[in-house]
């Protein structure tokens with residue numbers, strides 16, 4: 723049995739269909755990219771998995787536990803696309819707050835938290851209130867809040883958007899390290915290079931999974947020569963029609 727099973731998840735808001743019978747599964751110890759055009763439902767889907775948003779139909783199971791479930795909360799790390807931070811609290815106070823929420827002993831995570839702050843170059847400001855942070859620093863703190871307790875399922879919505887390339891590389895090494903000790907990660911990304919770092923990718927369009935698979939599955943299904951070409955093709959060819967260039971969503975940092 724897969725570690726996470728998403729089965730026929732459907733979400734309506736009023737009469738609008740945001741998620742259309744989404745089904746997929748992910749294995750332990752894997753990096754899973756979630757990609758697709760802007761507005762395709764990526765954030766809605768990860769919010770449903772993280773238990774932040776209600777869904778209309780379907781089931782989500784983490785091993786044998788149906789989500790959402792408060793008992794497994796501490797095993798999940800979630801980084802929202804829009805930061806949920808307290809402006810008057812420092813980074814350090816955020817960690818204390820979240821450790822309390824998960825009922826985890828703060829001291830157990832002291833070394834790991836310090837290492838993570840060091841990794842994202844926040845060590846010097848951990849006692850400063852968040853209202854003094856730049857957007858970029860808030861993103862880095864938000865990421866650490868999702869990872870400091872070494873979750874077995876990390877759900878990260880655009881974790882590296884806007885960060886510099888060298889920091890992105892360091893962060894992806896950390897993701898790979900987490901996967902190597904058994905964690906499963908779901909990473910929302912619209913960056914071509916990052917999509918290539920994942921073990922499997924899910925391509926969402928109009929709330930529907932268009933393709934789920936490895937790099938070679940994408941190449942085979944689109945008839946392109948590389949994952950990069952496949953994603954550009956899918957992004958510019960929604961519903962089989964040429965779309966205008968404004969709708970091309972991918973960022974190419976290569």
Ligand SMILES: Nc1ncnc2c1ncn2[C@@H]1O[C@H](COP(=O)(O)OP(=O)(O)OP(=O)(O)O)[C@@H](O)[C@H]1O
Pocket residue numbers: 735738740758759760761762763764765766767803
């Ligand atoms: N609470 C809501 N009520 C109504 N519509 C919503 C709600 N939340 C999201 N939507 C709509 O659902 C669609 C999917 O939004 P979502 O944020 O999940 O897309 P996304 O793929 O994450 O986009 P992006 O890449 O731009 O972040 C969009 O059309 C959005 O406007």
